[in-house]
Amino acid sequence: MTSLSTFTFSFLLLSFSPSFSFFYAFAAGTIGVNYGRVANNLPAPAEVVSLLKSHGINRIKLYDTDSDVLTALAGSSINVVVALPNELLSSVAADQSFADSWVKGNISQHFPQTKIEAIAVGNEVFVDPKNTTPFLVPAMKNVHNSLVKFNLSSIKISSPIALSALQSSYPSSAGSFKTELIGPVIKPMLDFLRQTGSYLMINAYPFFAYAANADVISLDYALLKENQGVVDSGNGLKYNSLLEAQLDAVHAAMSAIQYNDVKMVVTETGWPSLGDEDEIGAGEANAASYNGNLVKRVLTGNGTPLRPQEPLNVYLFALFNENEKPGPTSERNYGLFYPNEKRVYDVPFTLEQLGNGQSMPVNKSNSPAPSVQSGGDVSTTSSVGQTWCVANGNAGAEKLQAGLDYACGEGGADCRPIQTGSTCYNPNTVEAHASYAFNSYYQKKARGAGTCDFGGAAYVVTQQPRFGNCKFPTGY
Numbered sequence: 001m002t003s004l005s006t007f008t009f010s011f012l013l014l015s016f017s018p019s020f021s022f023f024y025a026f027a028a029g030t031i032g033v034n035y036g037r038v039a040n041n042l043p044a045p046a047e048v049v050s051l052l053k054s055h056g057i058n059r060i061k062l063y064d065t066d067s068d069v070l071t072a073l074a075g076s077s078i079n080v081v082v083a084l085p086n087e088l089l090s091s092v093a094a095d096q097s098f099a100d101s102w103v104k105g106n107i108s109q110h111f112p113q114t115k116i117e118a119i120a121v122g123n124e125v126f127v128d129p130k131n132t133t134p135f136l137v138p139a140m141k142n143v144h145n146s147l148v149k150f151n152l153s154s155i156k157i158s159s160p161i162a163l164s165a166l167q168s169s170y171p172s173s174a175g176s177f178k179t180e181l182i183g184p185v186i187k188p189m190l191d192f193l194r195q196t197g198s199y200l201m202i203n204a205y206p207f208f209a210y211a212a213n214a215d216v217i218s219l220d221y222a223l224l225k226e227n228q229g230v231v232d233s234g235n236g237l238k239y240n241s242l243l244e245a246q247l248d249a250v251h252a253a254m255s256a257i258q259y260n261d262v263k264m265v266v267t268e269t270g271w272p273s274l275g276d277e278d279e280i281g282a283g284e285a286n287a288a289s290y291n292g293n294l295v296k297r298v299l300t301g302n303g304t305p306l307r308p309q310e311p312l313n314v315y316l317f318a319l320f321n322e323n324e325k326p327g328p329t330s331e332r333n334y335g336l337f338y339p340n341e342k343r344v345y346d347v348p349f350t351l352e353q354l355g356n357g358q359s360m361p362v363n364k365s366n367s368p369a370p371s372v373q374s375g376g377d378v379s380t381t382s383s384v385g386q387t388w389c390v391a392n393g394n395a396g397a398e399k400l401q402a403g404l405d406y407a408c409g410e411g412g413a414d415c416r417p418i419q420t421g422s423t424c425y426n427p428n429t430v431e432a433h434a435s436y437a438f439n440s441y442y443q444k445k446a447r448g449a450g451t452c453d454f455g456g457a458a459y460v461v462t463q464q465p466r467f468g469n470c471k472f473p474t475g476y
Contacts, residue, residue: 001124001203001205001268001317001331028298028299028300028301028311028351029298029299029301029311029312029313029314030059030298030311030313030314031057031059031295031298031299031314031315031316031349031350032057032058032059032060032061032079032081032313032314032315032316033052033057033059033060033061033315033316033317033318033319033336033349034060034061034063034267034268034315034316034317034318034319035048035060035061035062035069035318035319035320036063036317036318036319036320036322036325037063037066037069037320037322038322038324038325039320039321039322039323039324039325039339040323040324041323041339042320042322042339043339043341044072045066045068045069045071045072045073046072047341048069048072048319049072049073049076049078051337051341052076052078052319053076053078055349056349056350056352056353057078057349058077058078058079059078059079059080059081059315060073060078060079060080060081060315060319061080061081061083061120061267061315062080062081062082062083063083063085063123064082064083064085065082065083065084065106065107065110067106067110070082070110070114070116071110071114073114073115074110074113074114075113076114076115077115078115079115079117080114080115080116080117081116081117081118081119081120081267081315082106082107082116082118082119082120083119083120083121083122083123084102084119084120084121084122084139084143085122085123086122086123086125086128086130086132087130087132088102088139089121089122089125089132089135089136089139090132090135090139092121092135092138092139092142092143093134093135093136093138093139093142094135094138095142096142096145096146098142099139099142099143099145099146100146100149100150102143102146103143103146103147103149103150103152104146104150107119107147107150107152107155108150108152111152111155116155117155117156118155118156118157118158118198119143119147119155119156119157119158120158120159120160120201120267121136121139121140121143121157121158121159122136122139122159122160123159123160124160124161124162124203125159125161126161126162126164126165126181126185127162127164133181133184133185134184134185136159136185136189137185137188137189137192140157140158140159140189140192141192143157144157144192144196156196156197156198156199157192157196157198158193158198158199158200158201158265159189159201160201160202160203160267160268161200161201161202161203162203163202163203163204163246163249163250165177165178165181165186166178166249166250166253167179168249169246169249170249171232171233171234172232172234172237172239172245172246172248172249172251172252172306173232173233173234173235173237173248173252173306174234174249174252175248175249175250175251175252175253175256176252176253176256177253177256177257182257186257187257187259190254190257190259190262193262194259194261194262199262199263199264199265200250200254200262200263200264200265201264201265201267202247202250202264202265202266202267203266203267203268203269204243204246204247204266204268204269205268205269205270206222206241206242206243206246206269206271206290207222207270207271207272207281207282207290207330209222209242210222210242210280210281211275211279211280211281211282214280214281217242219281219286221240221241221242222242222281222290223271223286223289223290223293224241224243224289224290224293224294224297225289225293227240228456229456229459231449231450231452231453231460232305232449233449235306235387235460236387236447236448236449236451236452236460237305237306237387237460237462238305238452238453238459238460239305241297243266243269243294244304244305247264247266247304247312248304248305248306248307250264251264251304251306251307252306263310264307264310265313265314265315266312266313266314266315267315268315268317269294269314269315269316269317270287270290270291270316270317270318270334271286271287271289271290271291271334272287272329272330272331272333272334273287273288273321273333273334273335273344273345274329274330274332274333275328275329275330275333276328276329276330279328279329279330282329282330282333284344284345285345287334287344287345288345288346288347291316291336291347292346292347292348294314294316295316295347295348295349295354296348296354297312298311298312298313298314299350299351299354300351300354305460305461305462306462308461308462308463309463316336316347317334318334318335318336319335319336319337320335320336320337320338320339321333321334321335321337321338321339321344322334322335323339386462386464386474387447387460387461387462388439388442388443388460388461388462388463388464388465388472388474389435389438389439389441389442389443389447389451389452389458389459389460389461390435390438390439390458390459390461390465391403391431391432391434391435391438391457391458392456392457392458392459393431395455395456395457395458397430397431399454399455399456399457400430400431400434400457401430401434402454402455402457403434403437403438403454403455403457403458404430404433404434404437404438406454407434407437407438407440407441407454408437411437411441412441412444413437413438413440413441413444414440414444415433415436415437415440417436417470418432418433418436418437423469423470424436424470426470434457434458435458435465435472436470436472438452438454438457438458439465439472439473440473442458442460443473443474447460
């Protein structure tokens, strides 16, 4: 976890909450939980496994390769991410035989009985005061070589990075990595991830942003509650959550150096249920809101505005309150459970827990959800040049109709295709017609920032929408 001081102020100004984009075939993400053990009062590993299974938690991330924990997880069908600690990076990087011994002693003896799916090599190495950054990529490569040697190459290798690795993050479309990191470590690491089919691990904490800037950041934005959102001045995309803006800043940073094809997993995010007096926003109700809304967003939504078809895969921080963690009070109060296994607050972990297996509604209209033209990976470049405007089904019929009337009237949109008998007339709903009209207006205005809003009734997407044979135009 990165402290507040590592964030730039411009980045902290981003804060919004989730939008559910009904124009896509949804690819639900996954929810996991970080199982930290910096405490002296936690249940035995076997009891923890029972706790996980009883709550439907089937993915966890560890901070080591503790033998007792991995043994307890054997046969549980719980997917596990393990970690090689920062203090071993130099030894693993310098000596392939050391990496072989580590993999043999910590991975081979537990796999496949324990479903180890990835190894986090180091954690937030770029902010490690011991300066282990030079050892990171060589260590990742040596661990991978060892996995191949022992026929374990199905296990992915990555390394969680903090958002402090970004030089620029506002607006999200201008995201870039720190110059001093790009050549020595970012590019080599992303090259490795691309070559091995792995993904970038990201730790992101909107709480830090709110705690330091509560006077300028709306709490609703930070907690993924309903809000008006903000349009990115660089590409016209509308952001409704701080977390999504943070993640897309990283996506943009990768695209800027030609790695837009590398996927991402959020390996840490959370909100403390208790904090010191100056830790504004820490509290049980806010923690329940953040984590609860995030779970709903992950399990029922699609990707971020910049990568809408890539599901969000997230590990919540953390399973337990850990009473021996140093630092402010919040550090010891990120847990979803107390050490006695009672919930700190209610948070669902599965669709069934969200309510009889029903996902959060993402299309309140009765019209069929339009499909999207399939294409390659969404990147910053393509989103800047190829964006469309669609109606927000959650805005309500009255607001949609008002926007439709304006677009087809004073706005000068070409609404002939949605007239009776025309190509885009069906489905004959306000939402479908408004989407076409909003996009026509948006394209006529050269996709300028702020031209896809209509009082909150519209937002920008990066994949071309269509209803049946009705294909939305890109420009005029």
